[in-house]
Every structure is written in structure tokens, then in C-alpha cells.
Amino acid sequence: MNQPAPSRPDAAAPLAAAEIAQAVSSGRSRASDIVAATLRRIAERNPLLNAFTDVTAQRAIARATAVDAAIAAGKTAGPLAGVPFAVKNLFDVKGLPTRAGSKINRELKPSVRDSVLVERLEAAGAILVGALNMGEYAYDFTGENVHDGPSRNPHDVTRMTGGSSGGSGGAVAGDLVPLALGSDTNGSIRVPSSFCGLFGLKPTYGRLPRTGSFPFVFALDHLGPLAKSPRDLALSYDAMQGFDAGDGACVDRPIDPVTAQLGNGVGGLRFAVAGGYFRNGLCAEGAEAVARVAKALNATDEIYLPEAARARAAAYIITATEGGSLHLPRLRTRPQDFDPATRDRLIAGAMIPAPLVDKAQKLRRWYRAQMLELFREVDVIIAPATPCVAPKLGEQTLVLDGVAMPLRANIGIYTQPISFIGLPVAAVPVPLSPLPIGVQIIAAPWREDIVLRVAQYLAESGVAASPVPANS
Amino acid sequence: MPADDKDPLLTAIDAGAHMLGLTIDPAWIPTVRANLDVSLRLGKLVDDFQLPDEHEPASTFKA
Numbered sequence: 001m002n003q004p005a006p007s008r009p010d011a012a013a014p015l016a017a018a019e020i021a022q023a024v025s026s027g028r029s030r031a032s033d034i035v036a037a038t039l040r041r042i043a044e045r046n047p048l049l050n051a052f053t054d055v056t057a058q059r060a061i062a063r064a065t066a067v068d069a070a071i072a073a074g075k076t077a078g079p080l081a082g083v084p085f086a087v088k089n090l091f092d093v094k095g096l097p098t099r100a101g102s103k104i105n106r107e108l109k110p111s112v113r114d115s116v117l118v119e120r121l122e123a124a125g126a127i128l129v130g131a132l133n134m135g136e137y138a139y140d141f142t143g144e145n146v147h148d149g150p151s152r153n154p155h156d157v158t159r160m161t162g163g164s165s166g167g168s169g170g171a172v173a174g175d176l177v178p179l180a181l182g183s184d185t186n187g188s189i190r191v192p193s194s195f196c197g198l199f200g201l202k203p204t205y206g207r208l209p210r211t212g213s214f215p216f217v218f219a220l221d222h223l224g225p226l227a228k229s230p231r232d233l234a235l236s237y238d239a240m241q242g243f244d245a246g247d248g249a250c251v252d253r254p255i256d257p258v259t260a261q262l263g264n265g266v267g268g269l270r271f272a273v274a275g276g277y278f279r280n281g282l283c284a285e286g287a288e289a290v291a292r293v294a295k296a297l298n299a300t301d302e303i304y305l306p307e308a309a310r311a312r313a314a315a316y317i318i319t320a321t322e323g324g325s326l327h328l329p330r331l332r333t334r335p336q337d338f339d340p341a342t343r344d345r346l347i348a349g350a351m352i353p354a355p356l357v358d359k360a361q362k363l364r365r366w367y368r369a370q371m372l373e374l375f376r377e378v379d380v381i382i383a384p385a386t387p388c389v390a391p392k393l394g395e396q397t398l399v400l401d402g403v404a405m406p407l408r409a410n411i412g413i414y415t416q417p418i419s420f421i422g423l424p425v426a427a428v429p430v431p432l433s434p435l436p437i438g439v440q441i442i443a444a445p446w447r448e449d450i451v452l453r454v455a456q457y458l459a460e461s462g463v464a465a466s467p468v469p470a471n472s
Numbered sequence: 473m474p475a476d477d478k479d480p481l482l483t484a485i486d487a488g489a490h491m492l493g494l495t496i497d498p499a500w501i502p503t504v505r506a507n508l509d510v511s512l513r514l515g516k517l518v519d520d521f522q523l524p525d526e527h528e529p530a531s532t533f534k535a
Contacts, residue, residue: 219531310521313514320511332493335500344500348507351488356515361529363518368530409510 014041014175017083017232021125024082027071031064031082031127038084038129042176048157050149051170053089054096055130060084063127078125079235079259085179088165089131090138091115091223092212100214101134101164103147103337104330115212116247117181117223117240124239129177132167136339138183138216139323139346140164141191141411142391146339150393153196154469155435159390162195162411164188168226169196173469179227179236183213185220186315187385187415193226193427194438195390197467199455200226201233204445205422207253208237211246217322218249219361220315220419228466230426230455234259237448258449262456269450271299274383274442277308278414281400285437286384289430293382293439296463297454303381306370307363308417314360314367315420316409321357324349341408368421375444380454384414385427385438418442426451428464436467481505481512 015023023029039057046052067077087093090100092111099106113119118128133151135143143151143166151166153159154174161169165182169192172180182189184202193200201224208223215221225236238259243252273294279287294300305311324331324346327338331350335343374381387400391407398407418425418440426441441458443450458464485504489496496504 307521310517313517316514317511317518320507328492328494332495335495335497340500340503344503345507347489347494347496347500347504348511350492350494351485351508352511352515356512356519358529359518359521359523360515361531362523362527363521364530365528366521366523406510 014178016229017080017178017227018229018235020083020178021079021081021235024067025071025077029082031067032061034082035060035064035084035127035129038177042129045174045176049152049154049170049174049176051132051151051167051174051176052086052130053099053133053148053167054093056093056128060127060129063122067125067127078123080121080239081125083126083179084129084177085121085126085181086128086130086132086171086177087118087181088134088168088183090134090183090214091118091131091181093118093128093131096131098214100138101136101145101148104334105214113212116209116244120240120242121236126179126239132171132180134166135164136342137327138164138185138188139342141187141408142166143169143192144393152393153390155197155467156390159392160195162192162386162390165192165226168192169198172196172198172226172228173466179225179232181223182226183216184222184224184419185217186319186419187412189224189226190385190415190425190427190438190440191411193429194385197429197431197436198226198228199230199233199429199466200224200427201237201448201452202419202425203237203448204424206249206251207446207448208240209244209247209250211244215326217319219318219322222419222422230452230459231259231262233426233455234262234452253446256449258452261449262453264453266297266454266457269379269454270377271297271380271382272301272303272378273299274305274381275302276304278305278383281387281413282384283388285389285432285435286387288432289437289439290382290384292430292463293428293458296458296461297382299382303374303378305374305417307367310363311367311417311420312413314363315416317352317356317360320345320349321352364420371421371423372444379443379450381442383418383440383442385440386411387413389435389437414440424448424451426455428455428458429466430463431465431467481508484508
């Protein structure tokens with residue numbers, strides 16, 4: 001068998017995951033060269049972007065060598081052959097302590113096994129190159145971290161990436177890797193996707209197993225990918241699907257591959273734009289982004305999500321109390337080692353009266369029933385992802401409808417009512433100038449095929465696109 | 473400050489810290505209080521919503 005010709009190690013522009021996989025699988029490129037170029041880009045740009053907290057260079061080089069050897073031997077290396085990827089540092093990575101953005105967790109013993117989603121991506125031929133910065137213990141919408149420094153937005157390094165999957169947003173938007181994994185409890189994939197101009201997928205609650213990741217709120221945690229195209233989201237999502245008994249919330253459903261369905265278009269789908277609550281406090285850029293997406297999809301109807309404000313409040317209560325409970329042992333023994341902003345929220349959360357938590361869970365069941373009724377009349381709901389474009393680093397307040405509000409608690413006002421009941425969402429970036437902003441494409445449970453088809457249609461029409469950072 | 477003039481949230485935080493075995497530095501109290509205040513205001517939104525007694529929570533256990 002002939003050895004594949006070595007590829008140019010540094011292409012003019014970093015390739016998408018799908019292009020890399022094609023090039024490596026066909027022998028036009030070598031995984032070793034792709035990984036070497038990736039590691040060089042990380043070394044050059046990460047000091048500024050601060051997306052990576054750990055670079056697993058030796059592991060990546062070894063994996064790339066193995067992928068190249070498999071292809072040289074005529075074997076199939078998988079649908080993500082040679083694709084470099086990185087994961088938020090709450091994912092277990094063999095040999096690393098799972099720091100989850102904290103000071104305390106970096107004292108844990110190194111993980112003895114990768115998280116299930118890392119294993120599945122590598123089984124598909126992808127190559128892990130490292131772990132990514134995040135807001136402490138995922139209780140964050142900014143991407144800032146007092147222990148590891150803030151993730152910086154590649155579109156304007158004086159601005160936030162958004163969080164808590166801040167490094168995931170920065171790494172992909174900054175072209176360090178074409179694919180990253182994040183987590184989303186109340187918006188932590190969708191917010192950095194919005195601020196960094198990326199496509200992000202928050203699947204249905206219970207679709208992708210969380211086995212081998214550090215939790216935040218068991219009732220609300222989701223895991224999912226960020227990328228610069230819907231195709232890359234779909235490829236990674238398909239590779240990661242499947243039941244795992246290690247996650248008590250993971251639902252045993254048949255795998256439903258979506259990549260082959262991406263080109264099915266949007267014909268026959270019924271669209272509506274979320275009104276009312278989802279228009280309150282929205283900045284001009286967000287309104288423009290929603291309008292462009294609605295126009296492209298010919299979405300003329302408006303739909304009102306019942307009691308969205310109460311749903312957001314209930315998600316807030318569940319988050320605060322489960323988070324406070326999870327961290328209580330550490331708050332008792334090492335409160336000084338927390339980010340003060342996280343610590344004081346967690347302490348307060350632990351003190352919320354129990355009847356409010358019980359009521360929040362009852363409201364969750366009620367709200368889910370109401371939303372499923374809505375999805376009898378509509379297939380896709382369009383809503384803004386964030387109330388503003390990426391704020392400046394260190395910003396503490398956010399102006400909503402002329403009123404200054406605490407920024408950290410309010411960035412997720414549009415994402416929380418949706419993740420509260422685990423609906424699948426594709427965040428799509430609208431490339432406004434000077435900064436992008438995201439829109440949520442929302443469907444009924446288990447209809448990731450629909451949200452990704454819509455994202456693909458919007459990408460093909462040019463309405464949604466990941467803009468190249470001006471200073472890249 | 474006489475006990476009956478004390479901010480009820482501060483009283484609740486004192487009691488909560490005692491019940492949960494937490495030591496809260498006095499310097500943290502204002503931010504803890506501010507966060508608890510927000511949570512309780514949002515909690516009132518939840519609490520005010522009328523649901524029948526028979527309505528089950530989302531977190532239903534299966535044996």
C-alpha cells in the first residue's frame with residue numbers, strides 16, 4: 001500500500017471538521033500534519049485567547065500516528081478521521097484531574113478514563129488535543145475564571161466569550177480547533193455560541209450521556225458540540241449518540257443519525273417567532289438577527305410561550321439549590337478557594353426553602369405539557385440566544401429595557417426557559433458587524449434532525465455564518 | 473441592633489449557616505444576601521403559580 005503524500009502542514013485557512021475528515025480519509029492529508037499544525041496554532045494564539053487550560057500534545061500525536069497507520073493499512077478511520085477537538089475541562093480526560101474550572105478540583109487524582117463522549121469521538125477517528133477553560137463549576141455565563149484567567153473573544157479580545165463553555169467558544173472561533181464540546185445547564189453552549197459567532201447544539205435532555213463529566217445540576221445538565229458549521233455539529237453529534245447506563249438521565253432511544261438528513265431543506269416545516277417575554281430587553285442586534293432568520297424561513301407567525309418568566313424562575317431555583325447542595329461539603333471546608341462570585345451564589349442557593357424547589361419541579365412538568373401542546377401547531381420556534389452582543393470583560397451590569405441589571409444572572413434570560421424542559425436547540429450565528437449574535441432554533445424533544453436541518457438551510461442561504469475574526 | 477429589628481434575610485442566613493454547618497465570613501454576607509434576595513423574588517414567581525394538589529413534580533422516582 002502506498003503511503004499517502006504528505007499534506008501542506010498549514011493550509012491558508014483552517015479546515016472544517018468535515019473537510020479534514022475527508023482529506024485524511026482519502027489520503028490527501030495526514031492526521032499527523034493536521035495535529036502538528038493545530039498544536040502550532042494553539043501555541044501561537046492561546047496565550048492571548050486563553051481558551052486551553054491543558055494541551056494533550058503527546059496523546060494527540062500518538063493518536064494521529066495511529067490514525068495515519070490505519071489509513072495506510074487500508075482500514076477505515078471513522079467519519080471524523082484526523083479531526084482535532086477539545087473539551088471543556090469538566091469532561092474527564094484520562095491522565096488529567098477534572099478541574100471543572102475550579103482551584104479545588106485540580107487537586108483531584110487524574111482521571112483513569114476518558115468521558116464517554118470523548119471515547120466516542122475518538123472511536124470515530126477524532127483526536128483530542130486538550131481541555132478548555134470554563135467558568136468555575138459551570139455556574140457562569142461570562143467565560144471569566146479567577147483561577148485560570150478569562151477566555152477572550154477572538155472577535156474582540158477585550159470582550160467575553162460568554163460561558164460557562166468559554167474556552168470552547170474561544171477555541172473554535174479562534175480557529176484553534178474546528179470542534180469543541182461544552183455543557184449547557186441554562187445556556188452555557190448557546191451563550192458562547194452567540195457571543196463567539198458559532199453554531200452550537202444543545203441536544204434534548206437525556207440524549208447524550210454525561211458519563212465521565214463533572215456535574216453542575218443533574219436535573220438540567222446537557223452536553224453538546226460547538227463548531228463553525230451545522231455539518232460539523234451533525235457529524236460529531238452522530239458519533240456521540242447512544243445510550244449509556246452510567247448517566248441516570250440518559251434515555252435509551254435508538255440512534256437517529258442526522259448528517260444524512262441535513263440537506264433535506266425546510267419545506268413543510270411550520271415556523272413561529274417567540275414573542276412576548278422573548279422580545280423584552282432584547283438589544284437591537286438581537287432583534288435584527290431574529291428578524292433576518294425569520295425572513296429567511298418565511299416565519300411570519302408569532303407564538304407566546306406560556307409563563308416563560310416563571311419557567312426561567314423555576315430553572316433558576318432548581319439550579320441554585322442543586323448547585324448549592326452539590327458543593328456544600330466544599331463550601332464547609334474550603335470556601336476561601338472558590339471564586340467569590342460563585343461561592344456566594346452557591347451559599348445562597350443552599351438556603352432556598354425546600355417548598356420552592358418542590359414547586360419549581362411541579363412547574364417544570366406543567367410547562368413541559370404546555371410546550372408540547374404548542375409543538376402540535378408548530379415545528380420550529382425561533383428565539384434570541386442572548387439579550388446583547390458580547391460584553392466587555394469585567395462588565396458587571398447589563399441594561400435591559402433601560403434598566404441596569406446584574407449581568408451574570410441575566411445573560412441567560414432567553415436560554416433558561418428552553419433548557420428548563422430539555423428541548424433541542426441549535427444556536428446559529430448571525431454575522432452582524434462589528435460583533436455576531438446568536439439565534440435559537442428550537443424544536444420538540446428528540447427532533448435534533450429538525451434544528452440541524454434548519455441550521456444547515458440558514459448556513460446555505462448565508463443568513464447564518466461563523467464570521468472570521470477581524471484580527472485572525 | 474435589637475433582634476426584632478434585624479433584617480429577616482440576615483436572620484435567615486445566620487440560621488441557615490448554623491443548620492448547614494457553614495462558616496460565612498461577614499465580608500461575604502452582603503453578596504450572599506443579594507443572591508438570596510434575587511432567588512426569593514424569583515421563587516415567589518414560582519410559588520404564586522397555582523397548581524392542583526394532584527399535580528406531580530417532574531422529578532418522579534420509578535422503583
